[in-house]
Amino acid sequence: MNIEGDFRYVAPGAFDEFIYFLEYLDGHEDNWEEAFIGWISMSERWKEDRRMSQSNWGPWKLIKRQKAVLARSTLLQPGGPLACELSRHAVVLKVDDWVFCHGGLLPHHVAYGIERLNKEVSCWMKGSGENSDGPEIPFIATRGYDSVVWNRLYSREAADINYRRQQVCSIADETLKSLEAKGIVVGHTPQPNGVNSKCNNRIWCIDVGMSSGVFSSRPEVLEIIGNRARVLRSQTDLFTGLEVVEYI
Known part of the structure; x- marks a missing residue:
């Protein structure tokens, strides 16, 4: 924006x-x-x-x-x-078996090409491209409700309907399988109850709303070692102590 x-x-x-x-x-x-x-x-x-x-x-x-x-x-x-x-930072980053993005990654993003998507966003931010007026805004990454930065499919509160939750997990599975990954970490949508996981820990939602304009929440950290993740939550506003609140 x-x-x-x-x-x-x-x-x-x-x-x-x-x-x-x-x-x-x-x-x-x-x-x-x-x-x-x-x-x-x-x-x-x-x-x-x-x-x-x-x-x-x-x-x-x-x-x-x-x-x-x-x-x-x-x-x-x-x-x-x-x-x-x-512009030096990727919109979608894959580290070992984990994928990180702001909003969410969908199968058609993967089909478009992660490297291509990252390159187009970087070129746009740098103002470089074949077009004399600068490159066009990469729509698939930055515009629309299902773009990489605006998508809330994984992070919004799931409806209390089994088939809906199953559909979200199925999309996540398809996306992760195509990237040979085991988990995806997303932000964008503040989580009232803090960092949490969905779909058997394949989706992790980490936006805790620390801003004073949202929840003024205390910091939380998703620590990933290998393929194991645990949530660390600060015990004080100064982040002087950490409490392990979940370990998978």
């Missing part, structure tokens, strides 16, 4: 950070790699000082907001520095 310039779900603080980040990048010329690493390690105190020094802008607040939107657009538009950095 951000690459397309759709900022409907962006919090005000996230806009502000992009102003500071764009200013930070100016001091690194074209060395984006160094800049990104440096920003991650930059102290929270530095960013807090910047926020405090610009917190009382009064009538200039509208101008600040316009500047923030422009900064976010500049960094995330196709070909932008942050869009290019994100």
Whole structure:
């Protein structure tokens, strides 16, 4: 959504950070790699000082907001520095016998080609392609209710109907079989009861809704060692302790 310039779900603080980040990048010329690493390690105190020094802008607040939107657009538009950095990451990732994606992977996605799909999304984000106006948005990956990033087939609450659950498991089985995989991990749909599995642990739903705009849930981790998975749930808000809540 951000690459397309759709900022409907962006919090005000996230806009502000992009102003500071764009200013930070100016001091690194074209060395984006160094800049990104440096920003991650930059102290929270530095960013807090910047926020405090610009917190009382009064009538200039509208101008600040316009500047923030422009900064976010500049960094995330196709070909932008942050869009290019994100383009290095796959939309669908397979590690050993496990498949990872944001929304869900379906048989027709596999038939289309995972490598092809990842490459097309990467090229779109980089703003590179044979088309002089840039490559088209890869619909099968990023658009539509059954695309890889928007699909909720595996993560939504299952209807209390046996044949419906069986149908979902059958689709998952077909998808996994075609990839020679044993399990798929998805996010996208917040899970009120935390990380959980379906279809005899072949589907794992891991979006616990940590955001303050969703459930403000405590962190949970799906730990996978070999083909065995277990869920780790923090016992405190500071994540200082871990509790094993399920082991398969």
